[in-house]
Amino acid sequence: MTNKPTLDRADARVRHDDSLKGALKDFTDRLRSGDLGMLPVIVSLILISTVFSMLNPVFLAPNNLVNLLFDCATVGVISLGIVCVLMLGEIDLSVGSMSGLASAMIGVLWVNAGVSLPLAILAALATGALIGAVYAILYNRLGMPSFVSTLSGLLAILGLQLYILGPTGSINLPFASPLVGFGQLWILPAWLSYLLGLLPGAVMVWVGLSVMKQRQAAGLSSQPLTRLVLKAAALTVALEGAIYYLHLGRGVPMMFGLFVLLAVILNYGLTRTQWGRSMFAVGGNKEAARRSGINVRRIYLSAFMLCSTLAALGGILSASRLASSSQQAGTGDVNLNAIAAAVIGGTSLFGGRGSAWSAVLGIIVIQAISNGLTLLNLSSSLRYMITGGVLAVAVIVDSLARQSRVSHGRG
Amino acid sequence: MQARERLPAKGERILSLRGVSKRFGAVSALTDIELDVHAGEVVALVGDNGAGKSTLVKVLAGVHQPTEGAIEYMGRPVTLDTPATALEMGIATVFQDLALCENLDVVANLFLGHELSPWRLDEVQMEVRAWTLLKELAARIPSVREPVASLSGGQRQTVAIARSLLLDPRIIMLDEPTAALGVAQTAEVLNLIERVRDRGLGVIIISHNMEDVRAVADRIVVLRLGRNNGVFTRETSHQDLVAAITGAAENSVSRRQDRLAAEAGGTPA
Numbered sequence: 115m116t117n118k119p120t121l122d123r124a125d126a127r128v129r130h131d132d133s134l135k136g137a138l139k140d141f142t143d144r145l146r147s148g149d150l151g152m153l154p155v156i157v158s159l160i161l162i163s164t165v166f167s168m169l170n171p172v173f174l175a176p177n178n179l180v181n182l183l184f185d186c187a188t189v190g191v192i193s194l195g196i197v198c199v200l201m202l203g204e205i206d207l208s209v210g211s212m213s214g215l216a217s218a219m220i221g222v223l224w225v226n227a228g229v230s231l232p233l234a235i236l237a238a239l240a241t242g243a244l245i246g247a248v249y250a251i252l253y254n255r256l257g258m259p260s261f262v263s264t265l266s267g268l269l270a271i272l273g274l275q276l277y278i279l280g281p282t283g284s285i286n287l288p289f290a291s292p293l294v295g296f297g298q299l300w301i302l303p304a305w306l307s308y309l310l311g312l313l314p315g316a317v318m319v320w321v322g323l324s325v326m327k328q329r330q331a332a333g334l335s336s337q338p339l340t341r342l343v344l345k346a347a348a349l350t351v352a353l354e355g356a357i358y359y360l361h362l363g364r365g366v367p368m369m370f371g372l373f374v375l376l377a378v379i380l381n382y383g384l385t386r387t388q389w390g391r392s393m394f395a396v397g398g399n400k401e402a403a404r405r406s407g408i409n410v411r412r413i414y415l416s417a418f419m420l421c422s423t424l425a426a427l428g429g430i431l432s433a434s435r436l437a438s439s440s441q442q443a444g445t446g447d448v449n450l451n452a453i454a455a456a457v458i459g460g461t462s463l464f465g466g467r468g469s470a471w472s473a474v475l476g477i478i479v480i481q482a483i484s485n486g487l488t489l490l491n492l493s494s495s496l497r498y499m500i501t502g503g504v505l506a507v508a509v510i511v512d513s514l515a516r517q518s519r520v521s522h523g524r525g
Numbered sequence: 526m527q528a529r530e531r532l533p534a535k536g537e538r539i540l541s542l543r544g545v546s547k548r549f550g551a552v553s554a555l556t557d558i559e560l561d562v563h564a565g566e567v568v569a570l571v572g573d574n575g576a577g578k579s580t581l582v583k584v585l586a587g588v589h590q591p592t593e594g595a596i597e598y599m600g601r602p603v604t605l606d607t608p609a610t611a612l613e614m615g616i617a618t619v620f621q622d623l624a625l626c627e628n629l630d631v632v633a634n635l636f637l638g639h640e641l642s643p644w645r646l647d648e649v650q651m652e653v654r655a656w657t658l659l660k661e662l663a664a665r666i667p668s669v670r671e672p673v674a675s676l677s678g679g680q681r682q683t684v685a686i687a688r689s690l691l692l693d694p695r696i697i698m699l700d701e702p703t704a705a706l707g708v709a710q711t712a713e714v715l716n717l718i719e720r721v722r723d724r725g726l727g728v729i730i731i732s733h734n735m736e737d738v739r740a741v742a743d744r745i746v747v748l749r750l751g752r753n754n755g756v757f758t759r760e761t762s763h764q765d766l767v768a769a770i771t772g773a774a775e776n777s778v779s780r781r782q783d784r785l786a787a788e789a790g791g792t793p794a
C-alpha cells in the first residue's frame with residue numbers, strides 16, 4: 115500500500131496535496147482559475163454585516179436576525195426552484211406571480227370557501243405543478259424559449275390572482291390558525307435546534323469515514339482523516355455558535371428549518387442521484403446528454419414543475435408570514451429577489467453549474483441588505499436601486515468567473 | 526430491447542440496412558444505402574468529405590431518423606427513434622464531436638445516463654471502473670475527477686471511446702476514433718478494435734487514414750455522394766480504393782502520384 119501508488123495516483127504529472135498547506139494551495143488555485151464557489155457570498159455577508167452593524171447596531175441583535183430568517187424562508191423556497199431551472203440554462207420569470215396566485219388560493223379556498231387547510235395547500239401546490247408542466251410542454255413541443263413563455267405567464271398568472279381575489283382584493287387569514295403561527299411565531303425548541311446543529315458535522319464524519327473505507331477497499335486514495343475531522347468540527351462549531359446566538363433572542367424559526375430541510379433534499383437530489391447528474395449534463399451540453407440516452411424532455415419537465423411548485427409553496431409561506439392573501443402578494447421585488455438569490459449564491463445563469471446551497475446563502479445576502487436598509491429607514495425606492503446594483507455585480511462576477519474558467523480549462 | 530439477452534454467434538448478421546435514405550430538405554445525404562454487419566467483423570466506412578459517413582452513423586445511433594428504408598437488428602426490424610433506444614439495444618457510438626459534457630468530470634461523463642444505483646450514486650464503484658477501463662485503453666488521464674474541459678483533444682477522445690465500451694454493446698461505431706490520438710493511443714485503439722471483434726462484437730469504423738483501415742478492417746465499404754460505391758477487402762490495392770472513393774481512376778491522388786513518379790524518374794540520379 116505504501117510503495118504501490120493507488121489506482122488514481124499513478125500519474126506522475128499530477129500534484130497531490132494531502133497536507134493542510136496543500137489543501138490551502140489547492141483552494142487558491144481554484145479561486146485563481148475562476149472556480150469561486152461560495153466565496154463571494156461569504157465575503158459579501160461579512161461586508162454587509164460589518165457595514166450595517168456600524169450604521170445601526172440593532173442589525174446584529176439576535177431578534178433582528180431571527181426576523182431575518184423568517185423573511186428568508188419565504189423567498190428562499192422560491193429561489194430553490196429557480197436554482198433548478200437556472201441549472202438547465204433556462205429561467206422562470208413568473209415565480210413571483212405564481213407565489214401570489216398560491217397565496218390568493220389559500221385565502222379564497224380556505225377562508226372564503228371553507229375548504230380544509232391541507233386541501234387548500236394541496237390545491238395551490240398542484241396548480242403550481244400544472245403551470246410548470248405547461249411551461250415544459252411549451253418548451254419541449256413548441257420550442258418556446260422559457261424567457262418568453264414565463265414572461266407571458268407572469269402577466270397571465272397575475273391576472274388570475276387578481277381575478278380570484280375579486281373586488282375586495284385582500285383576505286385576512288385567522289391569526290390563531292396554525293398556518294399563521296408557523297409563519298410568524300413557531301420556533302424550534304432549543305434542545306432540538308442544538309441537536310439539529312450537531313447533525314451536519316456528524317453526518318459528514320460518518321459519510322466521510324464510510325467513503326474512506328470503501329475507497330481504500332477499492333484501491334483508491336482517500337482524503338486524510340485530519341482534514342475530514344477538522345472540517346466537520348469547524349462546521350459544528352459555526353452552526354452551534356449561530357444557534358446559540360439566535361437563542362439569545364427568540365430562537366430558530368421552524369419555517370427556516372423547513373427551508374433548510376428542502377435545501378438539503380434538493381442538494382441530495384442534485385449531487386447524489388441520477389436525476390441530478392442529468393440536470394448538470396443537460397445544462398452543460400444538451401445534445402451530448404441526449405446522445406447519452408438521457409430523456410432530455412423529462413429533465414426539462416421535472417425542472418419547470420419543481421420550480422413552479424416551490425414557487426407556490428413560497429407563496430403559501432409568505433401568506434402565512436403576512437397573515438393575509440392580497441393583490442400585492444408576489445408582486446414587486448419577489449421575482450427579482452428569488453432569481454438574484456440563486457445567482458448571488460453562485461448558480462450560473464449559463465447553465466450547468468449551481469447548488470441548492472446557493473439559494474440559502476444568496477437569499478440571506480439579499481434579505482440582509484433589504485433588512486439593513488429598512489433599519490436605516492431608507493425608502494423602498496433606494497432599496498430597489500441598491501438591490502439591483504448588487505444583482506448586477508453578482509452577474510458580472512458570474513460572467514467574469516466563467517470566462518476565467520474557460521481560459522483555465524475548467525468548463 | 527429483448528435483443529440484448531444473448532451474444533450473437535460469430536458470423537451471424539447483427540445489423541442490416543436496406544434502402545436507407547436520409548434527406549435534409551433538398552439535400553439527399555444518404556440514398557438507398559445497403560449495409561451488413563456481422564458479429565466478429567470490422568467494417569470500415571470510407572469516403573470523401575460529405576459522402577454521408579457521419580450521417581449514416583447518426584442514423585444508426587438514433588440521432589437522425591431515416592427518411593426511407595428498413596433497419597434490421599438481430600434479425601428483427603427495428604426503429605431507432607432515440608439515442609436511448611439504440612444504446613438500450615446495444616449499439617454504442619463514439620461521435621466525431623465526442624458528445625461529452627465539459628462541465629462534468631470524467632467519471633460522470635463515462636456513466637452519463639447509466640449511473641450505478643440511480644438513487645444513491647455509487648461514486649467509488651464508478652471511479653474504480655473508470656480507472657480500469659481507461660487503463661485498458663492505455664489512456665493518460667491525470668485525474669478522473671477533473672472536468673472534461675481541462676482535458677486535451679486526445680484525452681477526450683479516449684474518454685469517449687471508453688464510454689462506448691461501458692454498456693457492454695453488441696455493435697460499436699467509431700467515427701474518426703484516432704483523429705486526435707497519439708502514436709501509442711492509436712495503436713491501443715486498433716488493438717482494442719481487434720479485441721472487441723474477437724469477443725464477437727460488430728465494429729463499424731470511419732476513418733480517413735487508409736493505413737488504419739487496412740490494418741483492422743475485414744470489409745471496406747465505400748460511400749460516395751451518399752450512395753454505396755462498392756465493397757472491398759483489405760487486399761484491394763490502394764489505387765482501386767482511392768478510385769472508388771473519388772469516383773474516377775483518374776483523380777487528384779493518382780495525378781499527384783504520377784507527377785511524383787515522373788519527377789523521381791526525370792531527375793538524374
